[in-house]
Amino acid sequence: MMSSELFQPFRMRGLELANRVVIAPMCQYSATDGIVGDWHLMHVGQFSVGGHGLFIAEATSVEPRGRISLSCPGIWTDEQMAAWKRVVDFTKTWGNTPIAIQLAHAGRKGSSRKPWQGGAQAPEDEGGWQTVAPSAVAFDAERPAPHALTVAEIDQIKQDFAAAARRADQAGFDAVEIHAAHGYLLHQFLSPLSNRRDDAYGGSLENRMRLALEIFDVVREAFPNDKPVGLRISATDWVEGGWDLADSIALAQALEDRSCDFIHVSSGGLSPEQEIPLGPGYQVDMCAAITEATEIATIAVGMINDALQAETIVRSGQADMIALARGMLDDPHWTWRAAKALNAEAAYPRQYERALPHFQTMAAPKDPPPK
Incomplete structure (x- = not known):
């Protein structure tokens, strides 16, 4: 039987991934003043022991206006960095999965209420703020127009990203993913819409x-040379006249010239007019096109929930890695189950090893108990 490609190791700079399974960033809307706490220790901690190739922590803002919601994390202060370090230290002590951070700025989609509170833009008397964007164009009819950034303000945001990268290293993160997808600030600059x-x-x-x-x-x-830095992009806006796959390939080629380590290929999020043909692996073809056009490592994501589906994507060369987000929330042990389905192995913490079949066999009595 052929060995699984999904469970082959993968190296990016000095970071060795045990397999090609990535946990994509998942917003938790559970920070206070940008500071992560016990929920994040539990949330990240459970995934850090799951034998995955890489865990990418949720969108973490580089400045106060960059948060998606009032309850999203940040890393623009040393206090926020120290809180993240507590979480990362746990993963280094007990975990078997390296951890990256997604550095982000929400732009005109910031200052939002939590999804379970409706998700609308929060006014200033609720702690909200004036959002910013490349142009004074609102996301939709329900949101006010954002402030159009000046060149001086753009320069400050660049400095904020650099400072955030330095703090991410201080916190112990193994890699950085820059968020340029899903209609947030960098995507807003990319799209003509x-x-x-x-x-x-x-x-x-x-x-x-x-x-x-x-x-x-x-x-x-700003980030150590032996640690990977990549981008998450939306390969298309799914709106006529918007950002599209050809643009994404051009961006990927420009990033390749800069020695970018990986591109995480998602889509959409910029416009409420998007029409997305949802279905299993609906973004994989776009990832495959970028894989074909560049030498950058690629991560395919989007309704990849089956082990054989994931194996096929990697084995066929459409992507170097696959990512799950909601699928992992539904089944945090997905990687262990996929390894069993593919006759492969994924790391278990020592405390859980007795759940493995060969440990159960070893523990079984060889003779029947006396009557």
Whole structure:
């Protein structure tokens, strides 16, 4: 029987992944003033012992206005960094899965209430703030127009990303993923639907890509050279006239020139007019196109819930890694189950090893108990 490709190791710079299973970032809306707490210790902790290739922590803002919600984490202060370090230290002591952080800025989609509170933009008297964006174009009719960033303010956000990358290293994270997807700030600069600027950051594709590339450069410079840095992108807006796959390939090629380590290929999130053809692996073809066009490691994501499906994606060369988010929330032990289905192995913590079949066999009595 052929060995599983999904459970082969993968290396990015100095980081060795035991397999190709990635846990994609999942917002928890459970921080206080940007500070993670016991919920995150439990949430991240349970995944850190699950034998996965990589866990990517949720979107973590580089400045106060960059949070998606009032309850999203940040890393713009040393106190926030120390809180993340507590979580990361736990994963290093007890876990078997390396941990990355997703550095983010929500832009015009920030200042939101929690999803279970409706998700609408919170006003300032509820702790909300004036959102920012490349242009004063609202996300939808329910949200006020954001403030259009000046060049000086853009420069400050670049500095915020660099400072966040340095704090991420201090906290002990093994890698950084820069969030340029799902309609958040960097995606807003990339898409002509949200970027109406007429300066060096707007207009042509080259200009619209400028901020994402500049932020990659400053993060790469600020983060240790032996630790990977990659981007999560939306490969298409799913709206005619918006950001599309050809644009994403151009961005990937520009990132390849900068020695980007991985691209995490998602889609959508920029416009309420999007029409997404949801179905198993619905984004994999776009990931495969980027894999074909570049040498950058790629992560496919989006309704990949079956072990054989994941194995096929990696074995066929459509992606180097696969990622799950909601599927992992539904089944935090997905990687263990996939390994069994594919006759492979994934790491267990010593405390759980007696659940493995060969340990159960060893523990079984060889002779029947006396009567």
